[in-house]
Amino acid sequence: xxxxxxxxxxxxxxxxxxxxxxxxxxxxxxxxxxxxxxxxxxxxxxxxxxxxxxxxxxxxxxxxxxxxxxxxxxxxxxxxxxxxxxxxxxxxxxxxxxxxxxxxxxxxxxxxxxxxxxxxxxxxxxxxxxxxxxxxxxxxxxxxxxxxxxxxxxxxxxxxxxxxxxxxxxxxxxxxxxxxxxxxxxxxxxxxxxxxxxxxxxxxxxxxxxxxxxxxxxxxxxxxxxxxxxxxxxxxxxxxxxxxxxxxxxxxxxxxxxxxxxxxxxxxxxxxxxxxxxxxxxxxxxxxxxxxxxxxxxxxxxxxxxxxxxxxxxxxxxxxxxxxxxxxxxxxxxxxxxxxx
Numbered sequence: 001x002x003x004x005x006x007x008x009x010x011x012x013x014x015x016x017x018x019x020x021x022x023x024x025x026x027x028x029x030x031x032x033x034x035x036x037x038x039x040x041x042x043x044x045x046x047x048x049x050x051x052x053x054x055x056x057x058x059x060x061x062x063x064x065x066x067x068x069x070x071x072x073x074x075x076x077x078x079x080x081x082x083x084x085x086x087x088x089x090x091x092x093x094x095x096x097x098x099x100x101x102x103x104x105x106x107x108x109x110x111x112x113x114x115x116x117x118x119x120x121x122x123x124x125x126x127x128x129x130x131x132x133x134x135x136x137x138x139x140x141x142x143x144x145x146x147x148x149x150x151x152x153x154x155x156x157x158x159x160x161x162x163x164x165x166x167x168x169x170x171x172x173x174x175x176x177x178x179x180x181x182x183x184x185x186x187x188x189x190x191x192x193x194x195x196x197x198x199x200x201x202x203x204x205x206x207x208x209x210x211x212x213x214x215x216x217x218x219x220x221x222x223x224x225x226x227x228x229x230x231x232x233x234x235x236x237x238x239x240x241x242x243x244x245x246x247x248x249x250x251x252x253x254x255x256x257x258x259x260x261x262x263x264x265x266x267x268x269x270x271x272x273x274x275x276x277x278x279x280x281x282x283x284x285x286x287x288x289x290x291x292x293x294x295x296x297x298x299x300x301x302x303x304x305x306x307x308x309x310x311x312x313x314x315x316x317x318x319x320x321x322x323x324x325x326x327x328x329x330x331x332x333x334x335x336x337x338x339x340x341x
Contacts, residue, residue, distance in 0.1 A: 004269050005226075007111035012228065012266045015103065020262070023203045026092055030085060030199050031192055037081045038188060042176050044073060049158070049168040067158065075151050082147030086140050089199070090129055093139070093206045097125040100210035108267065115221050120213040128213065134205035134256060142198045150191045157187055197259045208255040208265060215249055215267060223249050226268040233304050239263040240294070240305070241320040291320050 002010075048070040105117045129139060137145070154175055161171035177186025215222040229235050229243035238257050246268050247253075255263055294302060294314070302311040314320065 004112050008107065008266055008268075009226075009228065011107050011111060012264060015107070016230075016262065016264055019203070019207060022096075023200050026089075026203055027196055027199045029088065029092070030195050033081070033085055033088065034188075034192060034195060037078075038176065041074070041077060042172060044077060045070070045154070045158070045175065046168055046172050048073070049171060053168050067162075070158070071151070071155055074154055078147045078151055082143050085146070085195070086143035089139060089143070089202065093129045093202060094126050096203070097128050097206050097210045098122060100207055101125055101214050104211050104214040113221065113267075113269075115218075117214060117218045117221065120210075120217050124213055125210060128206055128209040132205075132209060134201060135259060139202055142202070146191065146194055146198065149194070150188070153187045153190060201256050201259045201261065204256040204261050211265065219249055222267045224268040224270075225249055225252050225265040227252065227263065228266055229263045233301060235263075235305065236261075237306065237310075237320065240291070243291070294320075 048066070052066050052070075101119055105119055108117050131138070133141075157174045158171055161174060166174070173186065175186055176188055177183035183189065212225075215225065224246055227239075227242040227245045227247065229239040231243075235243075236258060239261065242253060242257075242263070247265075252265050255261060255265060257263060294305065299311065299315075302314060305311070306314055310318075
């Protein structure tokens with residue numbers, strides 16, 4: 001017979017797999033918004049630059065004034081786009097926070113927790129999205145900086161093109177990219193990559209904070225949580241070193257631990273821990289930590305995860321948590337050697 005911990009872990013891992021797909025769905029909406037807005041942006045840039053090019057590209061007062069006007073228009077246009085992005089993400093994630101909290105209550109009941117868990121208020125859950133930072137910033141700050149950084153890159157590309165006597169078409173290609181490369185070689189692709197990282201991390205933030213709000217609202221029932229990392233080669237050293245550790249509620253590391261983090265904190269009860277957990281190679285015993293998992297992998301796999309030198313030290317017996325400090329910062333090899341001498 002499985003234990004409560006086993007049932008919770010199995011359900012949470014399955015849920016996390018589905019949430020990775022959900023992240024992909026949210027991401028498609030956000031990238032779709034950016035892609036749909038690019039046509040107007042390129043039309044604006046191409047039209048204004050063509051007019052400047054007819055008069056002759058230079059950095060004299062007249063051209064500088066026209067370029068500044070173009071920049072102001074770009075700032076306004078992209079500001080509108082990223083304001084819409086923030087609004088849509090806020091609405092999406094607010095609804096998701098409520099779903100996630102409700103799911104955690106149902107999961108606990110299905111796993112056999114005898115007391116019905118209380119739900120946090122909708123105001124508490126919305127605050128996760130609007131008032132609680134992740135990776136040091138609020139969602140609105142990320143949205144604003146995404147737009148500002150994009151405008152800076154566009155401005156730099158335009159000025160670089162002018163100083164190098166490029167044509168309007170060449171400057172536009174620098175910004176948008178080329179059809180032959182599916183527009184992945186332009187600077188707007190950087191915006192898509194940055195938006196992807198923020199979106200995935202924002203969903204992980206709401207996922208974990210909504211779960212923790214449920215646990216904290218039921219601290220008389222849930223007083224410990226376990227750190228669960230994904231068992232594959234993309235797992236960071238920070239998360240690998242924490243995998244399997246049990247923390248007193250309120251003392252656990254804040255998740256997400258980094259951009260694109262997939263680790264989770266799950267309710268933990270003091271009971272037997274028989275059973276399995278999922279990994280890249282299939283089910284493994286539920287007590288298997290990332291370190292246990294890694295020991296059984298090939299040298300090539302270990303080096304892919306840790307790097308050649310850290311993998312050698314790991315095989316020689318150095319625990320994973322020796323590679324990071326208490327805050328989760330990764331040590332360089334020089335720092336590690338200094339720490340252990």
